[in-house]
Amino acid sequence: MSESSDALLEKLSNRDYQYGFVTDIDSDQAPPGLNEDIVRLISAKKEEPGWLLDWRLKALARFFELLEQDVEPTWANVDYPKINFQDIIYYSAPKQAEKIDSLDEVDPDLLATYEKLGISLTEQKRLHGIAVDAVFDSVSVATTFKAELEQQGIIFCSFSEAVGRCPELIQEYLGSVVPISDNFYATLNSAVFTDGSFAYIPKGVRCPMELSTYFRINAANTGQFERTLLIADEGSHVSYLEGCTAPMRDENQLHAAVVELVALDDAEIKYSTVQNWYPGDKNGVGGIYNFVTKRGACRGKRSKISWTQVETGSAITWKYPSCLLQGDDSVGEFYSVAMTNNLQQADTGTKMIHIGKRTKSTIISKGISIGRSQNTYRGLVRIQPGATGARNYSQCDSLLLGEECGAHTFPYLEVKNSSATVEHEATTSKIGEDQLFYCLQRGISEEDAISMIVNGFCKQVLRELPMEFAVEAQNLLGLSLEGSVG
Amino acid sequence: MGETPLLEIQGLRARAGDAEVLQGLDLIVQPGEVHAIMGPNGSGKSTLANVLAGRPSVEVTGGSVLYQGNDLTTLVPEDRAKEGIFLAFQYPVEIPGVANAYFMKAALNVARTHRGEPELDGMDFLEFAREKMKLVGFDEKLLNRGINEGFSGGEKKRNEILQMAILEPRLAILDETDSGLDIDALRVVADGVNALRSPERAAIVITHYQRLLEYVVPDFVHVLADGRIVRSGDRELALELEERGYAWLEDAPGETRAPL
Numbered sequence: 001m002s003e004s005s006d007a008l009l010e011k012l013s014n015r016d017y018q019y020g021f022v023t024d025i026d027s028d029q030a031p032p033g034l035n036e037d038i039v040r041l042i043s044a045k046k047e048e049p050g051w052l053l054d055w056r057l058k059a060l061a062r063f064f065e066l067l068e069q070d071v072e073p074t075w076a077n078v079d080y081p082k083i084n085f086q087d088i089i090y091y092s093a094p095k096q097a098e099k100i101d102s103l104d105e106v107d108p109d110l111l112a113t114y115e116k117l118g119i120s121l122t123e124q125k126r127l128h129g130i131a132v133d134a135v136f137d138s139v140s141v142a143t144t145f146k147a148e149l150e151q152q153g154i155i156f157c158s159f160s161e162a163v164g165r166c167p168e169l170i171q172e173y174l175g176s177v178v179p180i181s182d183n184f185y186a187t188l189n190s191a192v193f194t195d196g197s198f199a200y201i202p203k204g205v206r207c208p209m210e211l212s213t214y215f216r217i218n219a220a221n222t223g224q225f226e227r228t229l230l231i232a233d234e235g236s237h238v239s240y241l242e243g244c245t246a247p248m249r250d251e252n253q254l255h256a257a258v259v260e261l262v263a264l265d266d267a268e269i270k271y272s273t274v275q276n277w278y279p280g281d282k283n284g285v286g287g288i289y290n291f292v293t294k295r296g297a298c299r300g301k302r303s304k305i306s307w308t309q310v311e312t313g314s315a316i317t318w319k320y321p322s323c324l325l326q327g328d329d330s331v332g333e334f335y336s337v338a339m340t341n342n343l344q345q346a347d348t349g350t351k352m353i354h355i356g357k358r359t360k361s362t363i364i365s366k367g368i369s370i371g372r373s374q375n376t377y378r379g380l381v382r383i384q385p386g387a388t389g390a391r392n393y394s395q396c397d398s399l400l401l402g403e404e405c406g407a408h409t410f411p412y413l414e415v416k417n418s419s420a421t422v423e424h425e426a427t428t429s430k431i432g433e434d435q436l437f438y439c440l441q442r443g444i445s446e447e448d449a450i451s452m453i454v455n456g457f458c459k460q461v462l463r464e465l466p467m468e469f470a471v472e473a474q475n476l477l478g479l480s481l482e483g484s485v486g
Numbered sequence: 487m488g489e490t491p492l493l494e495i496q497g498l499r500a501r502a503g504d505a506e507v508l509q510g511l512d513l514i515v516q517p518g519e520v521h522a523i524m525g526p527n528g529s530g531k532s533t534l535a536n537v538l539a540g541r542p543s544v545e546v547t548g549g550s551v552l553y554q555g556n557d558l559t560t561l562v563p564e565d566r567a568k569e570g571i572f573l574a575f576q577y578p579v580e581i582p583g584v585a586n587a588y589f590m591k592a593a594l595n596v597a598r599t600h601r602g603e604p605e606l607d608g609m610d611f612l613e614f615a616r617e618k619m620k621l622v623g624f625d626e627k628l629l630n631r632g633i634n635e636g637f638s639g640g641e642k643k644r645n646e647i648l649q650m651a652i653l654e655p656r657l658a659i660l661d662e663t664d665s666g667l668d669i670d671a672l673r674v675v676a677d678g679v680n681a682l683r684s685p686e687r688a689a690i691v692i693t694h695y696q697r698l699l700e701y702v703v704p705d706f707v708h709v710l711a712d713g714r715i716v717r718s719g720d721r722e723l724a725l726e727l728e729e730r731g732y733a734w735l736e737d738a739p740g741e742t743r744a745p746l
Contacts, residue, residue, distance in 0.1 A: 460583070
């Protein structure tokens with residue numbers, strides 16, 4: 001790389017985090033610490049039924065067992081000081097009228113916050129064709145287009161509201177994909193989860209708009225533990241997006257979410273994430289620990305779950321959106337761009353578990369490492385004995401910008417059925433001097449050239465995003481490109 | 487005298503890697519002229535092209551290069567491009583995922599902005615590009631592919647000529663664009679250069695073979711050997727080279743240009 005490229009990398013590394021502001025708003029907070037009282041408090045705040053409180057307490061007991069056994073997972077290729085779970089605030093909610101019937105009652109400071117993040121919740125300026133659930137710290141503050149969706153029988157609301165509205169669905173599906181004892185952070189989440197989004201798409205309905213949740217961490221010293229559950233009934237179709245940001249703070253904050261998806265016969269769920277939690281500063285101070293469990297079950301025949309993620313934020317990302325391909329002929333997809341800069345660490349990938357016959361999965365992972373960051377792809381493809389005729393294609397590409405960053409690939413394959421076809425391709429490349437010079441020679445500035453090359457590298461993934469998000473994702477990648485997607 | 491040369495190179499020395507490849511090269515290109523540069527492998531032809539385009543891995547160690555009367559060596563590559571210097575690469579790179587059309591539109595709009603002309607939008611660009619594609623026989627399908635992604639050798643070279651036609655440079659440098667081309671593709675390259683010929687533009691055509699010069703008739707032919715121009719002449723020189731090879735020239739005294 002030429003000297004000017006180094007200067008440019010320096011500039012990329014110093015890029016401001018635009019979403020680092022703090023909203024000054026009164027909040028209703030629980031004291032820090034993890035114990036039964038806190039779990040009871042959360043459950044009471046949300047007016048939950050007894051069975052759900054019991055479920056939480058069971059998870060808490062399990063989590064304490066895990067803490068005692070000191071089995072916090074350490075296998076990921078990330079490095080951070082031990083978390084003290086007693087220092088974290090598990091519930092923080094902006095103070096506002098207890099029950100909100102219309103958006104007009106939402107605190108204007110909150111509306112302004114989302115406005116500043118580019119998410120308009122007010123009636124006149126709502127994003128066209130996208131219904132938004134806005135989650136601020138531990139609670140959902142607003143959901144748009146609820147009434148319109150209800151006309152088609154679609155339920156889209158905060159998780160807490162769903163517990164009251166359709167308890168039978170929650171009881172049937174909560175923990176059915178990610179059980180309480182699944183893993184350390186999923187167990188913690190099951191005990192203390194606060195809010196998140198819920199969606200149910202009835203039989204045969206094609207959801208007429210994108211559903212989305214915008215997560216914002218605002219309060220200091222709090223953790224965010226949301227729980228999202230999407231159920232696509234037979235023959236239904238839904239596309240869901242989530243975005244996330246947080247203020248710049250010197251201390252690390254924990255975000256341990258659980259997302260469960262269920263697709264029944266012939267149903268299709270497309271789940272897209274643009275993750276831009278505060279990544280910490282240039283020297284690795286502060287930033288979010290993003291320890292998330294996301295899993296979808298293709299329960300039905302010919303069902304399909306597709307994960308697309310653009311991960312640019314967080315100090316540490318630990319995340320493997322996965323698919324359980326249970327139904328015959330079901331399809332799982334994972335498209336990922338993970339960009340790490342400065343001292344960020346990402347260990348991300350997917351698990352594709354082929355159980356049904358002729359199940360098919362595709363994995364496309366693009367890792368971009370800049371600065372002194374470490375970027376790891378970790379993926380598992382397992383073909384169970386019954387998965388006759390299963391097929392998988394995996395492609396993992398890494399792009400390095402600069403000399404001090406690292407890219408790592410850990411693909412695991414477990415094939416227990418000889419009729420399966422499994423393909424894996426992996427490449428690691430540097431932005432070539434030749435590619436850069438080619439662009440410069442055509443008059444294109446170095447910054448634009450790098451943007452173009454990076455965007456081109458990610459194209460296979462970016463084109464999977466819904467239009468509205470594709471633009472945001474490109475901007476996030478430090479790129480102001482038009483037209484190169486699609 | 488009077489007219490400022492488009493390009494004036496004096497005593498140019500340049501290093502590529504460990505070797506000083508150019509060792510005192512002189513060359514003057516006036517607007518409207520086409521210069522052919524020939525010479526054996528390793529004589530410094532590509533290094534000259536890279537010096538002019540500003541490739542970072544080539545270091546100028548002596549002499550001067552004036553472009554339109556100004557020192558060219560202090561300009562970064564993208565500014566040289568904006569000033570109208572175009573290099574058709576010997577080995578065009580692939581840039582996967584970046585659509586050819588998008589790239590060319592971006593490059594054209596940089597040039598247009600620099601010239602004080604309004605940018606072209608997608609529709610206008612396509613219309614403009616279609617004309618040029620006809621000229622170089624470029625398959626429109628390749629426009630939406632990644633830059634040179636999976637192109638054949640000939641397609642890559644046609645892509646270079648298409649970009650040249652679109653950007654309409656003041657000084658075009660073709661670095662062995664004709665090598666490995668069949669006769670049809672060779673004609674395309676020649677047509678591209680000939681279409682650009684005008685009183686204010688010039689071209690430097692680096693080639694191994696006299697063949698191309700049957701279609702692009704140069705005003706001057708120079709022979710480069712050991713980093714210097716050892717012989718200059720007109721088209722006849724190229725024919726002579728083809729007949730006799732380069733060996734007879736290597737000890738001959740150099741002369742850059744017939745006095746005007």
